[in-house]
Amino acid sequence: MSSAYDVLVLGGSGVDTIVYVPELPLPYADSYMIRPGIETRAGQTGDFVALGLRSLGLRTHHLDMIGDDPSGDLIRAFHRDHGIDFTDVLLPGGTKRAVNLVGPDGRRLSLYDDSRSQESDRLPESTVRALAAASRHAHVSITHPCAHALPLLHEAGVTVSTDLHDWDGENPYHEPFAHGADLVFVSTTALADPPAVMRRVLERGRAEAVVATAGAEGSYLLTRDAEAPLHVPAVTPPGPVVDSNGAGDAYAAGFLFGRLSGEPLERCARYGAIAGAFACTVPATVGAAVGRDALLAAASAGTEGGA
Known part of the structure; x- marks a missing residue:
């Protein structure tokens, strides 16, 4: 029997306030005049992965806890506007939010409000089980309630991916995600020895592959039978780089599209690179992701990006 959804995305919903600053780090001053302005919009890691998957034609359902507040609205x-099925569970502390400072070169500094989550927050087991049973794959954000959902996903028999973001390879908070996913994404930003951390994830967990993203340097792919990570070059963005917000989420969506289409892992990484490059050309205040036709055309022609 076919599944109702290709991907169930768990967690990672929130609202960001985007502030474009003249430089990063931002020198102290009493005040700054900001242009093009300050804007608050929906979209954190889980939201953008879901958007990327939906834009690539994958049947996507997003499950998370959000507040009964204007940010949740x-x-x-x-x-609703992007046609993504969404199941929301009440988060008593209110919707998660952050402030993102974005420099002229597109680099980002995120300030996360850590006061919204509580130890007792949980996604309902019955809801997780029902949606997992209707899905081919689950992509899990590293938010607290999702760690408790991992065993339920394993019981349902779906494959699992996760993004550890800027993990340092040591923080124990990330380990249930790193060791409980079949496919692990991580940024090299805080890794002193990326190959060693990637190998350790494979040895201690269930992952078949670990992908370390390195921005303009491309990404690195390590599988269980490989002696060393394979370098996959970045691609040239199809337009000016204006914002790196969501680039990693877009990469994950592109990679998962390839994986669920049965493509070899190296080609999946190529898809991820194309999707991530496109995301860098989109202002954080705009919700847009590369489409299926553009991604496949760029990959097939060997050209970079695609609109």
């Missing part, structure tokens, strides 16, 4: 509208 923005998230519900985001999913």
Whole structure:
């Protein structure tokens, strides 16, 4: 029997306030005049992975905890406007939010409000089980409630991916995700020895592959039978780089599209690179992701990006 969804995305919903600053780090001053302005919009890691998957034609359902507040309304509208099925569970502390400072070169500094989550927050087991049973794959954000959902996903028999973001390879908080996923994404930003950390994830967990993203340097792919990570070059963005917000999420979506289409892992990484490059050309205040036809055309022609 075919599944209702290709991917179930768990966690990672929130609202960001985007502030474009003249430089990063931002020198102290009493005040700055900001252009093109300050804007609050829905979209954090889980939202953008879901958007990327939906734009690539994958049947996607997003499950997360958000507040009964104006920020939560923005998230519900985001999913409705982009045609993404969304199940929201009440988060008593209110919707998660952050402030993103974006420099002229597109680099980002994120300030996360860590006061919204509580130890007792949980996704309902019955809801997780029902959606997992209707899905081919689950992509899990590293938010607290999702760690408790991992065993339920394993019981359902779906494959699991996760993005550890800027993990340092040591923080124990990330380990349930690193060791409980079949496919692990991680940024090289805070890794002193990326190959060693990638190998350790493979040895201690269930992952068949670990992907370390390195921005303009491309990405690195390590599988269980490989002696060393394979370098996959970055691609040239199809337009000016204006914002790196969501580039990693877009990469993950592109990679998962390839994986669920049965493509070899190296080609999946190529898809990820194309999707991530496109994301860098989109302002954080705009919700847009590369489409299936553009991605496949760029990959097939060997050209970079694609609109």
